[in-house]
Amino acid sequence: MTVLVAGGGIGGLAAAVGLARAGQHVTVLEAAAAFEEIGAGIxxxxxxxRMLDSLGVGPAVRARAVHVDEGRLRCGVSGRLVAALPFDSDFQARFGTYAVVHRNDVLAPLLAACLADERVDLRVDSAVAAYEQDGSGVTAVLRSGDVVRGAALVGADGLRSAVRRQLVGDGEPPVSGHTTFRAVIPAENVPQSLKENVVTLWAGPRYHVVWYVIAGGRYVxxxxxxDNGATEPMTGKPVEHAEVLRHFSPLCDDATQVMALAAEWRAWVLCDRPPITTWQDSRVVLLGDAAHPVLQYAAQGACQALEDAVCLSSAYDSRDVAGSLARYVALRSERTARVHHVSRLMGREVYHPAGEAAAARDAMFASWTVADLHERLEWLYG
Ligand SMILES: Cc1cc2nc3c(=O)[nH]c(=O)nc-3n(C[C@H](O)[C@H](O)[C@H](O)COP(=O)(O)OP(=O)(O)OC[C@H]3O[C@@H](n4cnc5c(N)ncnc54)[C@H](O)[C@@H]3O)c2cc1C
Known part of the structure; x- marks a missing residue:
């Protein structure tokens, strides 16, 4: 019987590719009318x-990615360089590729791999509302009332997962109090003086601003x-330029110039959830943001979803569905909890501190060499 995957985002399609490569038949049930990602970078x-390589799509994603030279942390108020991490040959020899992409540059190669594999059945307009299971299989109940039967159900349906709602029952994700404003800027609008092939992060008191080039250099x-104490959820709401700017002050000249380039802004109030270990209900299991949504501060949400997908695919055993899903959860829960913890910590201690706390951060980075940074990243990238 087929493995059902609820959700065709990066996590769901990666799981479909991995399971199919491991010999399983997979049916992806996506709520939206098409498989596509919103126009933003990661x-x-x-x-x-390494996970994309293991799924056979690494070369296609590398070909679409922008291979940045360095990650830079700057003071948001003065613009001063606080720390830099070169993605040079030493970094690559130790860890591998670090690059920035448009989200579709990851999704499209995964989608192409699904389309090329006759074991994968892709269905759109198929929102999963609930599931039922017995000793021989699981039934996904769609919002339309249709049912789809499989051997297992993977809930890869994101932050507001319907599968999680039934499996864990922990309600809506709590809002973090942090609001993110996103804009995508045509690269031709960026003055030459601001063009650098790096990821720049300006960290100021209770705010940070990140920017980098995506989509083969066509967009920024x-x-x-x-950190404005926002209490209400918000998902992609269009906002006025002046409304965005009022949150980012004082801001250094370069960051001010960059912010001024954005024509259209959208806002999200960020959510995460405290780590849990109960991701599984017999033949049903969670993956990606449905299992462990994190703040984006370690830039790891999609990377962890990819790790989940590869791990699930190698653990899955159709002769022992529940046992193999339990092994997958055991392999993933501690690492993803650590990423959750580190993501929050980075927001608090690295990206948003002010005054003495910011000075302590700067002193800490000043005392580290690039080799020290590599040591501290080994658990994550190594
Ligand atoms: C501002 C921001 C910046 C980020 N930057 C990075 C970064 O630099 N690096 C990184 O690795 N990660 C980053 N992330 C995190 C990353 O975007 C997510 O962790 C990742 O997209 C999660 O993938 P997913 O497949 O689990 O969930 P999603 O991408 O949310 O996909 C879920 C899919 O399920 C579908 N769906 C929803 N409900 C149902 C249903 N009931 N039935 C069927 N289908 C359903 C949705 O339509 C969607 O296609 C960032 C996140 C944010 C908010």
Whole structure:
């Protein structure tokens, strides 16, 4: 019987590719009318690229990615360089590729791999509302009322997962109090003086601004986040330029110039969930943001979804569905909890501190060499 995957985002399609390569038949049930990602960028660390390689799509994603020279942390107020991590030959020899991509540059190769594999059945307009299971299989109940039967159900249906709602029952994700504003800027609008092949992060008191080039150099991805105590969820709401700017002050000249380039902004109030270990209900299991949504501060949400997908695919055993899903959860829960913890810590201690706390951060980075940074990244990228 087929493995059902609810959700065709990066995590769901990666799981479909991995399971199919391991010999399983897979049916992907996607709520939306098409398989596509919103027009924004993500950073993909070496651990993410190793997973893409293992799924056979690493070369296609590398070909679409922008291979940045360095990651830079700057003071948001003065613009001063606080720390730099070169993605040079030493970094690559130790960890592998670090690159930035448009989200579709990851999704499209995964989609192409699904389409090329006759074991994968892709269905759109198929929102999963609930599931039922017995000793021989699981039934996904769609919002339309249709049912689809399989041997297992993987809930890869994102932050507001319907599968999680039934499996864990922990309600809506709590809002973090942080608001993220995103804009995508045509690269031709960026003055030459600001063009650098790096990921730059300006960290200021209770805010940070990240920007980098995506989509083969055609666009610049701009993400500005503020710890403003937001209490209501918000998902992609269009916002006025002046409304965005009022959160980011004082801001150094370069960052101000970059922010001024954005024509259209959208806002999200960020959510995560405290780590749990109960991702499984017999033949049903969670993956990616449905299992462990994290703040984006370690740039790892999609990378962890890819790790989940590869791990699930290698653990899955059709002769022992529940046992093999339990092995997958055991392999993934501690690592993803650590990523959750580190993501929050980075927001608090590295990206948003002010005054003495910011000075302590700067002193800490000043005392580290690049080799020290590599040591500290080994658990994540190594
Ligand atoms: C501002 C920001 C920046 C980020 N930057 C990075 C970064 O630099 N690096 C990184 O690795 N990660 C980053 N992330 C995190 C990353 O985007 C997510 O972790 C990743 O997209 C999760 O993938 P997923 O497949 O689990 O979920 P999603 O991408 O949310 O996909 C879920 C899919 O399920 C579908 N769906 C929803 N409900 C149902 C249903 N009931 N039935 C069927 N289908 C359903 C949805 O339509 C969607 O296609 C960032 C996130 C944010 C918010």
């Amino acid at each position: 950073q993909v660390g070496p651990n993410g690229f 991805n701009l993400v500005a986040t503020v």
